[in-house]
Amino acid sequence: MTGELRTLNGEIFDRAPLDALLKRRLFYTESFEIYRTASNFKGDTKGLYDYGPPGCALQANVVDLWRKHFVLEEDMLEFVCTMLTPEDVFKTSGHVDKFADWMCKDSKTGDYLRADHLVENVLEARLKGDKAARGVKVEDKDESPTDAKKNKRKVKDIKIAKLDDNTVTRYEEILARIDNYDGTELATLIKRLDIRNPDGNNKVLPPIPFNLMFKTTIGPSSASPGYLRPETAQGQFVNFKKMLEYNNNSMPFASASIGTSFRNEISPRSGLLRVREFLMAEIEHYVDPEGEKKHARFDEVRDIELRLLDRHVQLAGKSNLRVMTVGEAVDTKVVDNETLGYFLARTKLFLEKIGVDLGKLRFRQHMANEMAHYAADCWDAELLTSYGWIECVGCADRSAYDLTVHARRTGEALVVRETRQEPVQIEEWQVDMDKKKLGPKFRKDAKAVELALETLSQDKRELYATILDHRGSISINVACLPEGKAELGKDLIQFVRRTRTENIREYTPNVIEPSFGIGRILYCLLEHVYWHRPGDDARGILSLPPLIAPTKVLLVPLSNHPDFNPVIRKLSQRLRAAGISTRTDASNASIGKRYSRNDELGTPLGITVDFDTLKDGTVTLRDRDSTKQVRASADDVVDAVAALVHVKEVWPDVFARLPEFRGQSAEE
Amino acid sequence: MTGELRTLNGEIFDRAPLDALLKRRLFYTESFEIYRTASNFKGDTKGLYDYGPPGCALQANVVDLWRKHFVLEEDMLEFVCTMLTPEDVFKTSGHVDKFADWMCKDSKTGDYLRADHLVENVLEARLKGDKAARGVKVEDKDESPTDAKKNKRKVKDIKIAKLDDNTVTRYEEILARIDNYDGTELATLIKRLDIRNPDGNNKVLPPIPFNLMFKTTIGPSSASPGYLRPETAQGQFVNFKKMLEYNNNSMPFASASIGTSFRNEISPRSGLLRVREFLMAEIEHYVDPEGEKKHARFDEVRDIELRLLDRHVQLAGKSNLRVMTVGEAVDTKVVDNETLGYFLARTKLFLEKIGVDLGKLRFRQHMANEMAHYAADCWDAELLTSYGWIECVGCADRSAYDLTVHARRTGEALVVRETRQEPVQIEEWQVDMDKKKLGPKFRKDAKAVELALETLSQDKRELYATILDHRGSISINVACLPEGKAELGKDLIQFVRRTRTENIREYTPNVIEPSFGIGRILYCLLEHVYWHRPGDDARGILSLPPLIAPTKVLLVPLSNHPDFNPVIRKLSQRLRAAGISTRTDASNASIGKRYSRNDELGTPLGITVDFDTLKDGTVTLRDRDSTKQVRASADDVVDAVAALVHVKEVWPDVFARLPEFRGQSAEE
Secondary structure, three states, rough: HHHOOOOOOOOOOHHHHHHHHHOOOOOEEEEOOEEEEHOOOOOOOOOEEEEEHHHHHHHHHHHHHHHHHHHHHOOOOEEEOOOOEEEHHHHOOOHHHHHHHEEEOOOOOOEEEEEHHHHHHHHHHHHHHHHHHOOOOOOOOOOOOHHHHHHHHHHHHOOOOOOHHHHHHHHHHHHHHHOOHHHHEEEEEEEEOOEEEOOOOOEOOOOOEEEEOOOOOOOOOOOOOEEEEOHHHHHHHHHHHHHHHOOOOOOEEEEEEEEEEEEEOOOOOOOHOOOOOEEEEEEEEEEHHOOOOOOOHHHHHHOOOOEEHHHHHHHHHOOOOEEHHHHHHHHOOOOOOOOHHHHHHHHHHHHHHHHHHHHHHHHHHHHHHOOOOOOOOEEEEEEEEEEEEEEEEEEEEEEEEHHHHHHHHHHOOOOOOEEEEEEEEEEEEEEEOOOOHHHHHHHHHHHHHHHHHHHHOOOHHHHHHHHHHHHHHEEEEOEEEEEEEEEEOOOOOOEEEEEEEEEEEEEEOEEEEEEHHHHHHHHHHHHHHHHEEOOOOOEEEEOOEEEOOOOEEEEOHHHOOOOHHHHHHHHHHHHHHOOOOOOOOOOOOOOHHHHHHHHHHHOOOOEEEOOHHHOOEEEEEEEOOOOOOEEEEEEHHHHEEEEEHHOOOOOHHHHHOEEEEOOOOOOO | OHHHOOOOOOOOHHHHHHHHHHHHHOEEOOOOOOHHHHOOOOOOOOOOEEEOHHHHHHHHHHHHHHHHHHHHHOOOOOOOOOOEHHHHHHHHHHHHHHOEEEEEEEEEOOOOHHHHHHHHHHHHHHHHHHHHHHHHOOOOOOOOOHHHHHHHHHHHHOOOOOOOHHHHHHHHHHOOOHHHHOOOOOOOHHHOOOOOOOOOOOOOOEEEEEEOOOEEEEEOOOOOOEEOOOOOOOHHHHHHHHHHOOOOOOOEEEEEEEEEEEEOOOOOOOOOHHHEEEEEEEEEEEEHHHHHHOOOOOHOOOOOOEEEEEEHHHOOOOOOOEEEEHHHHHHHHOOOOHHHHHHHHHHHHHHHOOOOHHHHHHEEEEHHHHOOOOOOEEEEEEEEOOOOEEEEEEEEEEEEEHHHHHHHEEEEEOOOEEEEEEEEEEEEEEEEEEEEHHHHHHHHHHHHHHHHHOOOOOOHHHHHHHHHHHOEEEEEOOOOOOOOOOEEOOOOOEEEEEEEEEEEEEEEOOOEEEEHHHHHHHHHHHHHHEOOOOOOOOOOOOOOOOOOOOOOEEEEEEEOOOOOOHHHHHHHHHHOOOOOOOOEHHHHHHHHHHHHHHHHHHOOOEEOOOOOHHHEEEEEEEOOOOOOOOEEEHHHHHHHHHHOOOOOOHHHHHHHHHEOOOOOOOOO
């Protein structure tokens, strides 16, 4: 796949110089790096990264744009919720029981390996050995500079051995479905294919589930366990009642949260793509399940084209994309509903704004067995990189799952109540309880028992009515009771069929959740915008759009002549006052060198002050990508900068308006 | 103290209506509130708060201003570092051993109590009982709505009993120094004064230290413990070498980080003031210790006046403030050096910009026994609130402590190397090691042993030279060795006195650290800007400066007449394009009511569109604080809004320029 990947100017993409650039310019760096090599250091720092100055600024600009594009544009209710979360909340949401990966232990060394990664690595190595035997060039898709040493050993270890054609096909099918196997299936694969730890060739024990949440204790007593959240969503859901009130009980609406989440990955890898601590931006859009999940602004995005990889195509073992408008996709039920479709389209527009290469974007539907435990449908925005297609945004329909389970556990009604325009007559099974007896019998749990009865479906009520009639008592599930259920006799409850006039409609909203992994998006974006001057791979460029570039303008005095200082200072002040970040490079390096350094930082614009400036007040303005320059008065140039940064003009407009400049220092 | 506190318009400050307002308008709210009342919930959610929409926006604006005021203004290197930190890092920094509070266990119930808070609460209760006996009115400084029930019981429990005058004086002295007692002293106080748990009157066990860091495990193996950081500083220090390189090895410079930290408080209280998860903004300014810690821009702040409470005044048991300029304070050594003084002044300017009442700001120097284990000197910016003086910013001189200990532990040189203009001759004790023997003897720890030898002070070297001479071997501390020390004989090392020509000067920078607790600042600020219309405490106002107000402009159509819609939409678009956030309130409530609601949110400006607007295009602009209005063309009003929001004009300028409007709906 790496071989196919092209940069913006059509050359073959090579990851090594980009990685070196990002490290050299401190976009990000491994956390606690000085400890990794310290003697006797036993900590595990894998999957932890710090962002340096340009990475920080880039991230802040992307987050700021996200807030404007989503939160402000649609008046979403923004929340900052705590990362520390009591265990009970994640018991309710299902994360304590289900948020796990499968992990194998090396039978001799005791090392832990993520089971699906193990199978993947071993089968890929065998396929490579086969290719090598057939004389085909072998590449390593997961190699990064820090892993290079380890990988070299791995690659060296590959047994060059030809496989028969059936085996190749079978391995390729397994690899295509590697995300979809559960523990039992992985155990079977490991046994049947004799998969061993590549590091030492030991057998591994059968996979066991490993919960990915970091556990801790909140408060001085060890009796109150807590977790670091693996997503921001639950913090939003438990505040639903307050949000609805704040929104004057009006539906639909969305909440949003930008914050750090944590996943204790078994084997972090691929740089920023699989880490243990990461920034997320999540939207929870609450919608009435009865209105076909329509969206009021769907018409604004109806004609936007998406490249889709739906469930049926994947089931057929294919990966060809279908290009269609969101309108078509929703009309033909490829995408389930308008709200989901609306957010897919808005996500595409956001990714386009920050500079993602749209030729490297697709939307992939989750397979049924691949979805999180809470999801009813899910589409990922995936970006193509040298590591393959990377899931960067998930758009999940979480149905009413979360609000329902939290309501059941806490006894708090997380519902919407709407006055009906026309009252309706409803014939239904009702529960009559003798609360005077229930109270003393169940004491502090009485509320939970009542809630369990009230939330019984009509089908269950009908069934229990019969059982109660026959047996004189029923047993219903109430999680918080010691035995997990309550035994209730005819003296306590009755099920009666009655007709009721309903003036108020009550429902639990469904949730559509677009969830953005900011770190992943940043890394993929950096791969998309990286290229180098033709024939000179030491001169890398990050073609970041002005809107999100860490610094917008580089100010360059021709030399360190003191007369340039006041001009530079004044330009800097004027631009800062207009909210445009600048950096001055007054070093002794040549102008060309100074521009090159800032091409690496993605600085889109450069202003040079030279001796002509001192005579006539003109300065030059340079375009990072073409290296072309114009020359005009400082006023005109500041105006052009503002227009380019705020995306009111593009470079062709400026070239058409201001005279080109060819002089000064050669770039080459 | 509460009785003395005045609002902006001179009335007595009352916390209850402010608390109610903040809760009602979702500035912030207790996290997981629906779980707290759920049956069988055992989690501990105290000290955890979520920010709703206005709180989020306020916090984002304050953080944005902080970044501009500090990071951009001085080209600081901003970092985002991980919160997860391996144990070793905090062992080195001293936090594993020393970052603890003293905690007592109730001898019968097993409840945990923070020892200093326990002593404080009990003595305050006794003093209240004494006051009550003397017929003086009693107030409760720590009461918040959620604690109200508990506190009512506590207040009710107070034994009305007169104390003798000596006892009163003694208790007051103890309370004044309550932050300064160590575990032994607290144990003595608890025994001597028979201090018991107010909740049940049981005796308590002697205080034990409780580490305030949240512990977890990083990775699948339980062999790599980690902590959530209690400060952002260590993440910055371990990156020092990369930062210095990024800064072209030029000194001085600063790094900065805005991020969440965690402290597992034993008994969180006082709302946002003592919480378990909080946002910090920290600067680490690296300075050459030999230059008297001068600051190049000190002259810019020299004349700024500060209200200081220094160590000597406090030692004398007083609290009278000394008002002097930063220049005077540094000249007279009240404040140790220019860099510390510079940041105190810049901190004052920042707090002033966000709207802090400067009459409620003081800078207090830490007492020697009150400082963190790493600090050489420390000044807190404290804000006066109904909870007393609250530490909101700490300006600590951490000396070379952190860089030295990390360098020692990791073997990485965290130093600055500068070419000397004139080489110097230095006579000194040098260590000659036989590395060929050291290597095989200490294997992987050899590097640590070498480093331990190289970092020995001249005094120690002289001493060891003598010992080596007499005994034939010495024993030096090397933390990572099993026994914690290395035994070295004459065959391995020699100490020799030599004269050396030094061309390169090498030094470990000292660190001046201004550290901001954003949540605390926000709460104190909200107390400072809260007041209500005279005679009507239901009409609260938050006089937040436009720069940081959550929403800048409220747009109000006179009625729901459809002709108003396009005008409102156009105004909103124009203001948003200028980067000014707006909200429209088109509800049926009266204009006065709509303005009142937004006074509570701190919205500084309001624009009304009425029937005259449809005729002549004029709109009115309202000042939140005076409720006065002007009327002018939409262009003029948009200009005025921009000038006010960007602090280029203040209201008197606008009143002088545009005609006053008195008409429309009455505010009263």
